[in-house]
Amino acid sequence: MKKIIKSFFCFFLITTLSNASIFAKTSINNSSSKFLATVPPVVTSPIYLCQNSVAAPLTATPSGGGTLTWYAASTGGTALAAAPTPITTSVGSTTYYVTETVGGIESTPRTPIVVNVVADTAGVLTLFCDAANTTPTSVAFDWNNVTGYLGYNYSYSVAGGPLVYGFQVAPSHFDVPVPGPGTTVTFTIMSVLGLPCVKPITVTCNSTCTAAQKVTPTFNSTPTTYCLNDVVVLPTTSTNGMTGTWSPSTINTSAMGTIVYSFTPDSILFPCALDATIGISVEPIEPDFSDFSLCSGDVVPSLSNVSPNGITGTWNPATVDNMASGSYVFTPDLGQPCSPSVKTINVTVNPSNTINALNWTTTDAFTKIQIVTVTEPVGINYLYQMDSGPYQTSTVFENVASGSHSITVKDVNGCSQLTNNNVLIIGYPKYFTPNGDTYNDTWNINGLSDLSSNSRIYIFDRYGKLLKDISPKGAGWDGTYIGQPMPADDYWFTVEYSENNSIKKFKSHFSLKR
Template structure:
């Protein structure tokens, strides 16, 4: 009623004052830096929904940090303003334990699908598995799952070529000798350890055997083979001999097969040696072929030489017949002479050398034979004699100096017959005729 002009009947009204509703929104984020941000909702989650506007109006993900957005309800709507803090996270780089270098054709480990970060980041790899077929460095890329605020990551994995184990060559060995032990560590640096098959060297059989080395696990190394040769011992014989003192003899061993080297007890390295021993002794030779050495010895029994004796021949008159040179000495040694016969053609002294027959231990010897020139004996002439007169005695000694002794033929002068007579004197290497 109007309190001025008229009166009325008062009425009572009930006015309900509702509390201002709090606007409700689903939390946005956190978001990854530089990711596409969702649109801020223009209607709240309330029932009934509350419309309004945001300030700022859009979410920017260009900078990491926390951004505050304020929601103001549309005019006339009884609702509170609201704020939303949106977190913009920086990208996290996934970290992984580096996979060590792998050996070519080895079994590779599985690439991890979760990083070592806290919290871990899940994702996938490209390529998805490690291949060890090819030597070199391979790069694998990790892509985080869509809900991960993470960078991609890469891992370089090296595939190494297996190292070939090296060893000092063993052998060759001689049959049935004691061999070396097969080494369990190679000569590489660092050394490669492993085992052999067969695990020990046998020298029982002649020939070449291959021994295979297998590296122990977790070593990037290949297997290796060593060929060990077992050789048969060669054979050697060296005969003993009986020789004369000072006799030159060649010691020649008989070997099989040929092609080896020699070393004598006298340090000579020829296959045969020539010696002229004067006393009995032993001689040893070592023969080596394919690292196998055998030896043989020879005993040379030395027989002393006997001195040959002969009765002296000559002297002979020039152009006379000489005696024969004896082929057997007075102490029973057979042999030959050089020259083989005595020549009386030339006057002088000739030397003849006696050589004992082969195998006879005796010394050679010489004999000097004198060839004397002929001399004419001279005498005083005997005067003419009368028939039946007494004749002088023929002289038995010449007038030469030195004198020449001899005999006459006829031995006396016969005067019974008239005429001239020739009487000859005979003496060694002299003659006379008148």
């Protein structure tokens, strides 16, 4: 009995101790799960972006392999759907936040990422060749110091060689040593420390050359004249041994004419050499005879056996017919450069002496604005001239002066012309000067005698007193009355004449000047 009781007690004790151990382990594990925090993600902050640059979504590295969650605020708010992409249109600073979740536990507090948008300072940096300090063995560069700079990262290449990198705080000047005259140096300011948004700037300069070193390429053996559609290749090495390139790069022989081509020597091999130009002409393959015209009956022009552009040949027919229009064919001689083609010209023979009559009309005598109008011949094939004035297409001449005039009409081909010198405009002198100098000493209406044989002119003073009765056929009035000279003044006249079978009367005044 005692053994049974002792065995039960031992079992109870072992069971109790086992349960206590399990309870203790469970309590310890629950406590660890409740108080162990998730490690935050790894970020880079602050981030600098240039204004108006293209931004990428923000990134972070989960330190515990968890899931990232993004926020726009340090606390509260709704999580963003994805990593945010910063907006770079405005200068300023924006803070974003990120957390990491592992096993359902999110890291706290939220980790900030500061994004600074910096103003784009493109254009504030200028880099230029310093010609005053450049020599045959060095090339000088200058630039302006930008406000806020902490130094300049630069690179340069001599004659297309490898890049040399460097850093310079001050001054804003740099001399690049070169092996000799005319050497090309390309210099770049890559970045400005302290100003992240200053863009790189590059210039290319050459070391100086003496006048003797500035040699021009020659192409003495290169022809400058080619035929249409010839295949031509320009030499890439000049007669005096310089290599280079042409612009345009190929010769165009598809059209006639002359084109100037420029040769630029290799700047590395021939740094002091000058550019050269050469004119390449593409000759025509057709004789440049032109059509022509002549008047019927004109002296026959000879047809030349050499074209204006130097092509020889023969004509068929060999002579021009001056009475009929026709075609004439020129056949070039064989063996000439560019194998010129046959040329056909047309000769037009215009009729001669087709104008047989010339008629015109004038406005009435003493009309204020006198007009002469040609009535025959009329048409687009005629030109008209009054006296020695210019030819015109209009048949009307306005503001014609008093007196006799001539009218000439010719056709546009110059093969017919007719002139009449008896165009009379009736007017009157506005003044006369009876001073005995034999010039303009009397007053009369001379042209009226041709219009009307029985015309009479009556002259009055300003009070209506009749001073003189004269005929257009006579000597005129000499400015006297009963042998006494009349004073300088205005005098009136009345004229009676016949025009177009009608008796007319005209009255006006003129001046006597002494």
